[in-house]
Amino acid sequence: MGAELTVRDVRVARGGRQVLAVDHLDVKASEHLFVLGPNGAGKTTLLRLLSAVDRPDRGDVEVDGVPTRRLGLEERRRIGYVTQRPALLGTTVLRNLELPLRWRGLPRERRRALALAALERLQVAHLAQRPALRLSGGEQQRVNIARSLACDPDLLLLDEPAAGLDPEARAIFFTDLERALADRAVTTVQVTHRPEEALRHADRLVVLVDGAVRQVDTPEMISRMPADAAVATVMGYDNLLTARVTPDGAVLVGEWPTGLHTDDLGPGPAVVAAFANAVRIVPSGRGGLPAVVRGVSPGRGHRVVLLDARLPGERVPLVSHLGVDAPAPAPGEAVCIWFDDALSAVLR
Amino acid sequence: MVDPVYEVLARSALVSLTASLVAAAIGIPLGTWLALARIPGRGFVTAVVNTGMAVPTVVVGLFVALMLWRSGPLGELNLIYTVRGMVIAQVLLATPLITSITMAAVQLLPPELPGHLRSLGANRWQVVVRIWVEAKLPLLAAAMAGFGHAISEVGAATIVGGNIHGQTQVMTTAIVENVGRGEFGAALVYGGVLLALAFLVNGLLSSVQQRSGAWARN
Incomplete structure (x- = not known):
């Protein structure tokens, strides 16, 4: 069962300037929510709050009713966070996947099996023994996602996972990602600035402009009835x-x-x-x-x-x-x- | 009586390697903390550490000698004119260097790495260890620099150790003594052996560093 998220009265400021203000946002269990907005809208800031990496200056982000500031290590380990830059470690692809599993105390054979299965799902099992930092951008991002999936998260946060890929590679990437997530009851929150991807893959869409939520609805409704001119621009x-x-x-x-x-x-x-x-x-x-x-x-x-x-x-x-x-x-x-x-x- | 070269060499290696290890055990965690921590006054602490790199070895020797002197605050420990006293002095010399290089090395890593490791489920200790693994090449360089600084210094070793034959004489103090007596041949022998020791230790660390670097490039 995927995790449920609640964002309440959250405010984040950087350098004296408010960069995120979300009064209320719910994400249902196993929902695929997309966060859409132009560059600098606060999408990554929101995702970092949901991942419990950062804390809001004010308000609460709750995962299954527990504020992220009170999440213990085991609860944090239910969250997978795929950053825009893959941030792989300086070792082999396989060890990149095995390390978080080792931190979770899994035995060696189980680690190896889970890591290889996750690489297989993302079509990169053949890269298992390659140095991770020598892979292409697209390969690194697939390994990055496989690393999160190997840990079987209840909540998967994806920050522009296909950034830097050409249109054809993006289409293949999203098809593979969809397939990898198909049989999992995982809640996903995915950030993008491309409306066509959100329209195709989202159950629900959040449009973020200038750090504020402008509209939350199904992709069809937002596309047909944008709340204002800024949302219309974001929707293409x-x-x-x-x-x-x-x-x-x-x-x-x-x-x-x-x-x-x-x-x-x-x-x-x-x-x-x-x-x-x-x-x-x-x-x-x-x-x-x-x-x-x-x-x-x-x-x-x-x-x-x-x-x-x-x-x-x-x-x-x-x-x-x-x-x-x-x-x-x-x-x-x-x-x-x-x-x-x-x-x-x-x-x- | 003149100590055999190998005995002085062994003492030099013992003092400097021990001091480097202790300095690394202090400097690497301290440098990591200074690089990662968001605390008020971090700039001031960093400036103090960086100043520590520029302090003359004789000043450090003088400070340690005053502390360890029979009538000094730590006089009861009986460490003045001992190898352990010399180790303390060399730790004080090498620690700022190792701390500063560590800090720079950790700051050169992607700034999102600690948060990323936490999001992968690492606890605090696992985050720190992984950061050290990712920065292993510059951390080895820090250890080499610390050892180089310790083995080559003469001021603190003379003041704190006293250059006592058979007890605290090390390669650098032996060279100074021989030059003072006009025995340049013996001084050159000590110098050559000291150079060989430094080359051996640094060569060993360099080969580890290059192998790690070569792996990362492949």
Whole structure:
């Protein structure tokens, strides 16, 4: 059974500046929680508190109801913490895995068996006798995770475990990690700044911005209904525009219609968040938000169109993704913009 | 009466190796603590330790002699003009050096290592031992530096030991005595043997260090 976590009224300051403020956060047993946020949002600070390596200046972090400051050695050993930098020890891969097991008093044969099984799960058993510090970054991170898994933790904390890997290696890495965790009732908290990874693997998502929790919900809900513009940015929305909701629920940018409508927000100022593939380009004169095409370039499976929306007194840059078969506008061409309701969000 | 060279050599090796071991037993834990501890006044303690490296050996000898003198605070221990007294003086000389190098070595390790070891389930003692294993190459260098400092010093050995033939004469004090008497040939012999001893001990430690380093590079 995985561990349960509770974070209560936690505050952490560094150099007189508050870097983390979490009023309340629960993590259920065996849940896969992702913490998403930009660089410097306080993600690693939160993870270090959960791992009991650091203590908050104020408030409590509890693991199964016990504050981390009161955790004994045996209770701490239920927590596995995979740091962003692998921090392997200057010995063989196998000994790196066996050492924490030796600290737990396991006999030699059992240590060896658990270490080799964990390496096998992460597809790196062939590296067992290699000096750990001579491995590539990706291999080191796999060994790092295998070392935590070998100790069979009830709580596994992963700090950007695939940092530094190329996209293809990241995909393989996460597939292998998912497989390694598949038959374990372990609670995981994983830090990332990549929304696509969180959306794919998380049961629940925490969005952290400037050291504060902005939203906690399922990946689907946060993606569909980000709480504010900062969350929308973190979730990968490509376009943010200042807008206005009319009494009948129509969403206007400047005085121009956008094709969006909301019944959830009352009349007043709003923000339109739209993914690039939500931006529909139509010829000028067909209504919508007027814009000028700045450039067109090839993307992965689509074409990227850069636009300037022409609002009174300003030009707002926008990006649109078009299918490779769709007719592309020419740079300098005047067009109009509509937004696809399913891929846009209207926020207050 | 002149002591045979091997007897003086054996005494030199005994005094300096013992002093180095004791200094390492004090300096390595102290340096580790200073590197890891977050305590107020750590900068001041570090400055004191670093100053200790620059204190002239005769000043240390004078201080120890005053402590151990018959009428001094530790006079009842009867350690003045004894090998044990010389060991004490050399411990005081080598400890700041070993402490300072240890501190630098531990500070050069990844700063997240202690926390990382704790998160892997190590208790305090296991964290410290693993840190020493990770820093073994510079720690060996610290031990070598401590031994080199102890075996080559003459001021403290003369003041605290008194260069008594058959009792406290060591290689460095024998060289000074022979040069004083104009017997340069004997002084050169002592010098050569002292150099050979230093080379032997450091060569041994260096080979351990290089083997460890070669493993880490492979």
